[in-house]
Amino acid sequence: MTIMTSRPPGLSKHEAIRDSLRQMVLAMTPGTALPAExxxxxxxxxxxxxxxxAIAALAREGLIRSVQGRGNLRAAEHVQLRVRLGSFADALREQHxxxxxxxxEFTREPEPLAAVAAFLELGEEPVWRLRRLRLGDEVPLALERTWLPVALLPDLTEEQLRGSLxxxxxxxxxRPDEGEESVVADLPDAEEARLLDISPTRPVVRLTRRGRAGGRPVEYAEAVLPADRYELWFPLERTR
Incomplete structure (x- = not known):
């Protein structure tokens, strides 16, 4: 057993323990459980x-996250995600x-949400609805729902969807070459928290994407991202 008998001048006992714990946590692999309190x-x-x-202080810094049934874990590094029309998998590879x-989930939906039908200009046409969990280094990073017109992809299969959409x-x-994406902050519902392996009190970021290819609407997508696992980048242009 190691007993702390002294601490740097000017530091309280709590601060000294916090700093020692920070050094320990930074040396750990993301996802590794801390020793018990x-x-x-x-x-x-x-x-x-x-x-x-000390654990609470490092949790506020984003170094530790608590998972029910697993204890306190070394949090993963923030993923620097540039919001753009591109492959999520490619964005993760850029972060190594x-x-x-x-x-x-993969199903043919005859009556999608009104917002989906309106954007995709479906009329009476059905739409494919798929739901995917995206992971990076085995850590859940996004939960996505995507709608695609069946008329554009009539022979879409489950096997194809296991690769890059x-x-x-x-x-x-x-492939979309233009579109828009809206962002809101929220709390996850119970199922989202379970799939993303986060506490129901952890904030999430909800992204809604509407993508077009050659002016034709092809994709309506919603993504739920754990807010404390990301640093989002938005390209800016001067307003004309």
Whole structure:
């Protein structure tokens, strides 16, 4: 057992423990569980409340996240995501992360949401609806729902959707080349929190994308991103 017998001048016991814990956490691999509060308290010869305060401070810094049933984990580094019309998997590779897509739902929807039908100009036509969980280095980073007109992709299969959706659209000259994306902050619902492996009290960012290819609407998509796992970049242009 390591007992802390001294601390740098000017630092309170809580601050000294916080700094020691920060050094420990920074040396850990993202996703690794911290030792239990009791073990840390015994190691440093302090009360568990002092350790708990240090953990809370590092959680506010984004270095630690608490997961029910798994304890306190070393948080993943922020993903610097530039908001643009492009492949999410490619964006993760730019951050040296290994992208994985889990297809959760793939169905033909005859009556989509009004906003979806209006943008895609469906009329009485059906739409494909797919839901995917996107991971980087096995960490859940986004939960997506996407709607695509069946008329444009009549032979779409589940196997094709396990690869790059934008790669598939590009091969058919349907990759969006213009559009818009709106952003709002929110809290996740119970299922979103479970799939993204976050607390229901953790804020999320909701992105809504409307993409067109050659002026034709081809994609309506909604994404839910854990806010504390991202640093979003928005390209800016001078207003004309």
């Amino acid at each position: 009791r073990e840390l308290a015994e190691r440093w010869g302090v009360a568990r409340m002092t350790v708990r305060q 992360l290994d992208p994985v897509t889990r297809l959760l 934008y790669g598939l659209l590009e091969a058919r000259s349907l």
